[in-house]
Amino acid sequence: MKIKSFINFQKLSFVAVLSISTLVTACGSDNNSDKLAKAVKLESERAKGTIIESVTIHGDSTRLKAGETHQLxxxxxxxxxxxRDITNELTWESSDTSIATVNNAGLVTAVANSDINQGIVTITGTTINDISGEGEISVSDVAVKTISLKQVTPSSGNINTCIDAYIRADVGYVDGYTSLNTTKDMSFSVDSDSSAVVTSDGALYTSAPQVESSTITARIGDIEGQLTVTADPVNLETLDVLFDDKVTRIITLNIGERINVNAQSNLDPTVSTKQYQIDNSISWAQSDHRLIGITNSGENKGTILGLAQGVTTLIGSCGGKEAKATIEVKGQSTINSIKINDGSDIITIAPSESIELILTANYSSAPDSINVSEFAHWNLNGSDLFDAELTALGTDKASFKLTSSANNKGSAIISVIYDNIISSVRINIE
Structure with a gap:
């Protein structure tokens, strides 16, 4: 019985090997080998049910100028x-590579402006099983004629305070082409008495505790379009502090340690049971500024730095609601002194030159020093020789950056206060 089974197994193995050998031999060329590999992959996807049956291209109907790129x-x-996202699974092609090309990741490069058929090129993406989707790109440098702003998320009605909404525009050109659902080349502004902020990609967020209507203006050159959006906090139930992506009430860190916190909002459950990330609209504060520093703007918003031992309360607020967490900073090190850059009393720069002032707090024990530039109080003492800004917020590279005016020469005393300690430096422009 065992011998017979062994013989049958040998026969089956021989047949399988013979079949594969015959198929490979029949294929012969590299081209046929590619076809075989494709056929094997197709059968594998069919067996798993993952073979693509329809394709949709996103981000098309967009106008570019020669030299620009655009990701489809x-x-x-x-x-x-x-x-699922199949951007990197497709074979991409352009109908006219003299006007626009596209790489294997869907990145379109505008090659030459064209006034033929409004500069339209068809971009095609095709799956391994020959299912295709098409989109158009236009390449031309004719002028913008109109900007029509619209809400896209939500598409109509009031937006929920604190939760990101999105706006886009349909942009008309003098040759009759319309670029759809775009924010390309636009600058945004919001009426001055509004809490609303609009990012360059059209994300809109608000934080007022009452119903608020905001007028958004988009501009491309001299052409502008406007849209009025109303934000309503009525559906906002609660806010949560998140640490390591979990709702938290207590956070512990050491002096000199940096951590990141996030925030989420919860709506009336009859409206939505989803939690919404609200890092853009949340405002952070703390009950004791001596113990922690909080980055409240920029890409590192929500970064917390331990500054001194003790317990404080972290407060996140938006739309009239608050989220709180207790923060304990551990460590015995205390501040001995502060120093601007290398401690020199005088720094000399040239007109139009910039200098980054970094304030270091020196501690009695580990950590030996911490960059506290972001959390100190800087003072130009009335000087108009410089433009000043805080840079690299939320990092150990933070600085108070001064840029001198092009035609001015002179000097100024720049002072700073941290932990009730004062330091200063003279900046000469020569």
Whole structure:
């Protein structure tokens, strides 16, 4: 019985090897080998139900100028009726590579401006099983004629205070082409009495505790468009502090340690049971500024730095609601002194030159020193020789950056206070 089974196994193995050998031999060329590999992959996807049955191109109907690039994306619905990003699974092609090219990741490069057929080029993305999707890109440098702003998330009605909404524009050109759902080349502004902020990619967020209407203006050159959006906090129930992506009430860190916190909002459950990340709209504060420093703007917003031993309360607020967490800073080190840059009394720069002033707090024990530039109080003492800004917020590279005016020469005393200690430096422009 065992011998017979062994013989049958040998026969089956021989047949399988013979079949594969025959197929490979029949294929012969590299081209046929590629076809075989493709066929094997297709059968594997079919077996898993992941073979794509429809393709949609996203980010098309956009106008570019020669030399610009634009990223297209693609989504596909598979045989499991699930949608996924297939941008990197497609073979991408351009209908006219003299006007625009596209690489294997869907990145379009505008090659030459064209006034033929409004500079339109068809971009095609094709799956391994030859299912295609198409989109158009226009390449021309004709002038903008109109900007029509619109809400896209949500598409209509009031937005929820604290939760990011999105606006886009349909941009018309003098040759009749319309670029759809874009923020390309736009600058945004909001009426001055509004809490609303609009980012360069059209994200809109508000934080007022009452119903608030905001007028957003988009500009491209001399052409502008406007949209009025109303934000309502009525659905806002509670806010949470997140640490390591978990709702938290107590956070512990050491002197000199940096951590990042986030915030989320919860709406009336009859409206939505989803939690919304609100890092853009949240405002951070603390009950004792001596113990921690909080970055409240920029890409590192929500970064906390331990400054001194003790316990304080972290407060996040938006839309009239608050989230709180207790923060304990551990360590025995105390501040002995502060120093600007290397401690020199005088720094000399040239007109139009910049200098980054870094304030270091020196401690009695580890950590030996901490960059506290972001959390100190700087003073130009009435000087108009410089433009000043805090840079690299939320990092150990933070600085108070001074840029001198082009035609001015002179000197100024720059002073700073931290932990009730004062330091100063003279900046000469020569």
């Amino acid at each position: 994306r693609a989504s596909g619905v598979d045989s499991n009726n699930e949608t």
